[in-house]
Amino acid sequence: MKNIFFVALAIVCSSATISAQSKAPKEVETAFYSKFPKATKIKWDKESTTEYEASFTENNVKHSANFSIKGEWLETESPTTFALLPEKVQNSFNTAHKGVKVKAVAKIENSSGETLYEIEVKKGLKNVEYFYNQEGKIVK
Template sequence: MKNIFFVALAILCAVATGCAQKKVPAAVDSVFKTKFTNATNVSWDKENSLEYEAEFTMKGVKYSANFSNTGKWLETEQGIPYEELPELVKQSFTNSHKDDKLKTIAKIETSEGKMYYEIEVKKLLSSEEFFYDANGKELQDDDTDNDAED
């Protein structure tokens, strides 16, 4: 009897999770499917009242993409290895954060045509993110924010 209960509970959780991920506005879903036709393992989160984020895989690489609630693509973040960072970014990061332990690295492309890099480092009980342009200039948060309003 316990096994039936746990199986039913697992099915209920799977259905609830699937339904929660389908609450993306049709405009957002349509633009996502057009822009990322080869995406697999897609999961959605609502970043805030104006923005949705899809996490997915393409050709074995992890991505995330953000969209306004009206379907405007805002940015795409692609996980990359340290070796793929531009040399100037590596130098700048090493000069100012040489003792930090790397956690993740991403290349970010925005709807405004900007390209920058995010380096996340491990801290004692948390992590910290640093952003750089391709020339190795460290950017402030306001240099990297996207506005979800149309």
């Protein structure tokens, strides 16, 4: 009987956690809809105690955007292709990673006006992400 109680308690706790993370505070949602009025298929995740992330579709493209708990926009990540990266980023990556197959590429715009480019590759069993600024310099 004790085991059934603990299993039921675990299910209730995990359900509460999932539903708690699926909704952002009102000020975060308001800021999101103000910045992305055409967004659809919105899914919220709590990134940390101070940040929420919305995964959404806009113009048939999947994006993600992060907001502080006060509703301040922090960054937006959008998929792109290697061919659309600035030439300096392509050259820098190709020089440092000859023959490496690119798995995914994203453009990241943040609230300080900076644009970064994320290039994800597979190294062995792990996915590795490299971040470049517009000048092709590796950051992070």
